[in-house]
Amino acid sequence: MSKSITAKGLNVYYGDFLAVEGVNIEISARSVTAFIGPSGCGKTTFLRTLNRMHEVLPGARVEGELLLDEDNIYGPGVDPVTVRAMVGMVFQRPNPFPTMSIRENVLAGYKLNGARLSRSQADDIVEKALRGANLWNEVKDRMDKPGSGLSGGQQQRLCIARTVAVEPDVILMDEPCSALDPISTLAIEDLIAELKAKYTVVIVTHNMQQAARVSEKTAFFNIAGTGKPGKMIEYDETSVIFNNPTNEQTERYVSGKFG
Amino acid sequence: MTTDSTTRSQRRKLAKKPDNTLVSADRAGAGLDRGFAGLAKAAGIFILIILAFVAFFLSWNSVGALYQEEEGLIIGRFLSYAWPFALGTVVVALLALIMGAPIAIGVALYISHYAPPRASKTIGYIIDLLAAIPSVVYGAWGMFVLAPAMVPLYHWLSEWLYLWPEENLGWGIPFFAGSPGMGQNIFTASVVLAVMILPIISSVCREIFIQTPKLHEEAALALGATRWEMIKMAVFPFARPGIISGVMLGLGRALGETMAVVMVVSGLGFQASIISPGNSTIPREIALNFGETGHGTERWHQLVALGLVLFIITLAVNMVARWIVSRHKEFSGAN
Amino acid sequence: MSETDTKHMHQKFEEHQRAEQDQVHLGSAAGMVGSVSNVEPQELIRPRSLVGNVLPKWFLPATAGVGVVVGFVISYLIGGLSVNYALWFVFAAIIYVLVSYLITRQQLNKRKAVDGLWRNLVYVAFVIALIPLVSVIWSVTVDGFQGITHSSFWTQDMSQNAARTREQAIHDGEAPMGGGVLHAIIGSLLITLTATVISVPIGLLTSIYLVEYSRGGPLSRGITFFVDVMTGIPSIVAGLFGVAAMQTILMLGNQIGLWSYGPGNYSMGITAAVALCVLMIPVVVRTTEEMLRVVPNELREASYALGVRKWRTILKVVIPTAISGIAAGVTLSIARVIGETAPILLTAGTLTRVNWDMFAGSMMTLPVYIYHTFRYPYGGPGELEYLSEQRAWGAALVLIMIVMTLNLIARIIANVFAPKKTGR
Numbered sequence A: 001m002s003k004s005i006t007a008k009g010l011n012v013y014y015g016d017f018l019a020v021e022g023v024n025i026e027i028s029a030r031s032v033t034a035f036i037g038p039s040g041c042g043k044t045t046f047l048r049t050l051n052r053m054h055e056v057l058p059g060a061r062v063e064g065e066l067l068l069d070e071d072n073i074y075g076p077g078v079d080p081v082t083v084r085a086m087v088g089m090v091f092q093r094p095n096p097f098p099t100m101s102i103r104e105n106v107l108a109g110y111k112l113n114g115a116r117l118s119r120s121q122a123d124d125i126v127e128k129a130l131r132g133a134n135l136w137n138e139v140k141d142r143m144d145k146p147g148s149g150l151s152g153g154q155q156q157r158l159c160i161a162r163t164v165a166v167e168p169d170v171i172l173m174d175e176p177c178s179a180l181d182p183i184s185t186l187a188i189e190d191l192i193a194e195l196k197a198k199y200t201v202v203i204v205t206h207n208m209q210q211a212a213r214v215s216e217k218t219a220f221f222n223i224a225g226t227g228k229p230g231k232m233i234e235y236d237e238t239s240v241i242f243n244n245p246t247n248e249q250t251e252r253y254v255s256g257k258f259g
Numbered sequence B: 001m002t003t004d005s006t007t008r009s010q011r012r013k014l015a016k017k018p019d020n021t022l023v024s025a026d027r028a029g030a031g032l033d034r035g036f037a038g039l040a041k042a043a044g045i046f047i048l049i050i051l052a053f054v055a056f057f058l059s060w061n062s063v064g065a066l067y068q069e070e071e072g073l074i075i076g077r078f079l080s081y082a083w084p085f086a087l088g089t090v091v092v093a094l095l096a097l098i099m100g101a102p103i104a105i106g107v108a109l110y111i112s113h114y115a116p117p118r119a120s121k122t123i124g125y126i127i128d129l130l131a132a133i134p135s136v137v138y139g140a141w142g143m144f145v146l147a148p149a150m151v152p153l154y155h156w157l158s159e160w161l162y163l164w165p166e167e168n169l170g171w172g173i174p175f176f177a178g179s180p181g182m183g184q185n186i187f188t189a190s191v192v193l194a195v196m197i198l199p200i201i202s203s204v205c206r207e208i209f210i211q212t213p214k215l216h217e218e219a220a221l222a223l224g225a226t227r228w229e230m231i232k233m234a235v236f237p238f239a240r241p242g243i244i245s246g247v248m249l250g251l252g253r254a255l256g257e258t259m260a261v262v263m264v265v266s267g268l269g270f271q272a273s274i275i276s277p278g279n280s281t282i283p284r285e286i287a288l289n290f291g292e293t294g295h296g297t298e299r300w301h302q303l304v305a306l307g308l309v310l311f312i313i314t315l316a317v318n319m320v321a322r323w324i325v326s327r328h329k330e331f332s333g334a335n
Numbered sequence C: 001m002s003e004t005d006t007k008h009m010h011q012k013f014e015e016h017q018r019a020e021q022d023q024v025h026l027g028s029a030a031g032m033v034g035s036v037s038n039v040e041p042q043e044l045i046r047p048r049s050l051v052g053n054v055l056p057k058w059f060l061p062a063t064a065g066v067g068v069v070v071g072f073v074i075s076y077l078i079g080g081l082s083v084n085y086a087l088w089f090v091f092a093a094i095i096y097v098l099v100s101y102l103i104t105r106q107q108l109n110k111r112k113a114v115d116g117l118w119r120n121l122v123y124v125a126f127v128i129a130l131i132p133l134v135s136v137i138w139s140v141t142v143d144g145f146q147g148i149t150h151s152s153f154w155t156q157d158m159s160q161n162a163a164r165t166r167e168q169a170i171h172d173g174e175a176p177m178g179g180g181v182l183h184a185i186i187g188s189l190l191i192t193l194t195a196t197v198i199s200v201p202i203g204l205l206t207s208i209y210l211v212e213y214s215r216g217g218p219l220s221r222g223i224t225f226f227v228d229v230m231t232g233i234p235s236i237v238a239g240l241f242g243v244a245a246m247q248t249i250l251m252l253g254n255q256i257g258l259w260s261y262g263p264g265n266y267s268m269g270i271t272a273a274v275a276l277c278v279l280m281i282p283v284v285v286r287t288t289e290e291m292l293r294v295v296p297n298e299l300r301e302a303s304y305a306l307g308v309r310k311w312r313t314i315l316k317v318v319i320p321t322a323i324s325g326i327a328a329g330v331t332l333s334i335a336r337v338i339g340e341t342a343p344i345l346l347t348a349g350t351l352t353r354v355n356w357d358m359f360a361g362s363m364m365t366l367p368v369y370i371y372h373t374f375r376y377p378y379g380g381p382g383e384l385e386y387l388s389e390q391r392a393w394g395a396a397l398v399l400i401m402i403v404m405t406l407n408l409i410a411r412i413i414a415n416v417f418a419p420k421k422t423g424r
Helices: A043-049 A080-086 A102-106 A108-113 A119-132 A152-165 A182-195 A208-214 A238-243 A248-254 B005-016 B021-025 B027-066 B075-114 B117-132 B135-169 B186-210 B214-222 B227-256 B259-264 B282-292 B298-331 C003-026 C041-045 C059-078 C085-107 C110-148 C164-171 C182-213 C218-231 C235-255 C269-293 C297-305 C310-338 C342-347 C366-375 C385-416
Strands: A005-014 A017-027 A032-036 A060-068 A087-090 A170-174 A200-204 A217-223 A230-237
Touching: A005 A043, A017 A043, A017 A217, A032 A043, A032 A182, A032 A208, A043 A170, A043 A200, A043 A217, A043 A230, A080 A087, A087 A152, A087 B214, A102 A108, A102 A119, A102 A152, A108 A152, A108 B227, A119 A152, A152 A170, A152 A182, A152 B214, A182 A200, A182 A208, A208 A238, A217 A238, A217 A248, A230 A238, A230 A248, A238 A248, B027 B075, B027 B298, B027 C182, B027 C218, B027 C235, B027 C269, B027 C310, B075 B117, B075 B186, B075 B227, B075 B282, B075 B298, B075 C110, B117 B186, B117 C110, B117 C385, B135 B186, B135 B259, B135 C110, B135 C366, B135 C385, B186 B227, B186 B259, B186 C110, B214 B227, B227 B298, B227 C110, B227 C235, B259 B282, B259 C366, B282 B298, B282 C235, B282 C342, B298 C218, B298 C235, C059 C085, C085 C110, C110 C385, C182 C218, C182 C269, C182 C310, C182 C366, C182 C385, C218 C269, C235 C269, C235 C342, C269 C310, C269 C342, C297 C310, C310 C385, C342 C366, C366 C385
Parallel strands: A017 A230, A032 A200, A032 A217, A087 A170, A170 A200
Antiparallel strands: A005 A017, A005 A060, A217 A230
């Protein structure tokens, strides 16, 4: 079910511009890993390479290996569509499909694949996913209302439900709480703690407290200056990164001296 | 009715502080201000007057086609004169739409979602060039290049959809009866019209396809959707009103287009066949006859009345488009 | 994982799916206990393997190649052993689309096949759209070039050439190629210029009213609505209007003794200009309105805060900011009306000589010249037609060049002279 991620010497380019350089990281299955670092340091770019979403932008390409368990997702003959079905993603701003109801949004992954579900199967999936996203109680009476009618925090949890409904191996979260109020943020953070029992979760966050609260391991990314590539500076247990980092840049960042 | 905020605030000031020396300081300036506002408003009203005049003129001069002093009401005569042209106009426009709209939407999709991103802008310009070519040039092209090129197809259609079934089944599809001649028929005309409306529909659709929120596209892709599934899930629901208004715009253009039909179609007289010379459209009938018809004759009135019918048809198409778009607005996903 | 392994997995997966579907179709509760139904629904859509879901890169070009070759063979045989480009294209496209769909479906799965099918259809649609564009430009340039390179093309009108004997003399080489489109170019410029001079102030002032003065009242909503209606007026109806308006004005003038025009003497340049105004004004209003609306409100407020009156603010701040967009819009509207044929045919008629007077007598314009020359070739029908056809294609080339140049100018104005974006 849940899979580990290993990057070996990964370079990410936008056209000729090297955006992220030489990332080596091993993320174990069923864990929460946080990426922190200042704006523009390449952490979101790197996250998007984990399910080949960066290829949506023109001119983006990747060098190096990225293994999902043992399989290289950039290997020859690998279809990005397959990768994305295995590695789900939650975006910075909640993006439920506006033309679909709450129920249809949760089932979107199945609808895409043309899987014919019986009514009861579909009900099971919807309930399970919405319960998994701690949203069931709030929406169970208005399943046929449009997803865009929910509050921001609910919409984001709906997006998480949509992602977990297809039971991917990995869930990527790109600053999932940055557009939400503190109470919704707390709800999402609780949810992340539950998700790691089943999934490998990777989360990008600007909020260092959040990284400290939810993650087991933390990677710190930094950039030497504009036009230079972003690099992963340090990767360790979260407690080590925040209390006793080995690198001086990390120390300065987590103690709030820059960034 | 007061016209603008400045005038209004000016008046309020006047009312509040009548003795203030500031009030009289710049009378001339205030007058100019009001004058300019009035000028702008007059221009707007002038446009309304023009349109009212167009509508009035068309209706007033159409009366002569429906009523003559000696004979009384002659509505029946006008209808029997007008309906072949009205039908021809609608058929030609619909044929053009059936051929042009799917290709136009395909081209728009190609530019917005399939073409290499660097080339797509240039390709968009090239397609826009199609829209810049004047209709008379399309007419000439249809007359000299397209019509002869279509003749083999017409022979084939006539043979297999009319002659062959007639021999073997006793009846053939009447649309494909008759001899194609030089290919100067309303089918060729509708192909020319399809080419003409293609860039119009395509550019409207392209604009709206490009505006699809990246957020929704990425949501679909992140679920493992293929490109087509992403387009079906995120792009089309968002773009539906835009597609409809683009198609309606194209239909309006096809209904009112004159020169391409005048130059491509030869022959007169109504018939069921769309592949042999004959049939006509309202704009063609007006363009061919208006110059030679004496002012005030019944025929002259009939031609003007035909213009009114055309005006009403295109107006109805525009209204329907607007209605559909407004009805779909709440589902457009712009949230 | 090996290739065969993957394929095997796929087959198994598809079997599952089929079994599951059958069972759902039965819809019986008993069906739910079979061994197949133990498969979680998630398993149905879960990809088994990363690899084996794409076809090699050479697949599409190869299929296209096969389509082109086989399409040629079929069209060659059907077309009676001769090359028919249209048939060739049709068969090549059909074979390419079908073959790539079937192979993808057989090798991979239905989703990929459908995705590929639509991609191919979009490609084919694009190629189909290019065919008429290339064909139109090709025929106009090739035939038109011969027309415009005759020395008299730019410098003469057609008044010498109406007679068959004259054309015959040219044809026989006894007289140099004569006749040109000077009268049509002059007519086009005069009529379009007049229409522009009338339309632009009205359109500009109206959009200023809509953007700067009105506040969503019934008048402004009415104007917006009717401008939309005007956009949809067929050009031939605009021509009818031009005739009617001018007849009315002439009649009124005759009655009060302002001038004396005979009945039916409406056929002149100004009538055509009035007709074109009906087509031009809504375009000007629309584009100008759009441009004025994007001028940021901060600029207006900054000007008011300096104590500048509203009309001066509009003239000195708002319009200069939007001027490049307005100019581009006006240029585009000129490009649109300069190619109009039908309304001018009704209003200004046709003529073979230069006429500078907008208020007396018919006038020729380029589009009408093209139409008229193709329809009624000078020198009579038969062998001599090619001379006048060459001139007409030449006129078409000139017209296209004018329209394209105007479009290009509009783009350049909009891009180069746009107000510099202020840095943050």
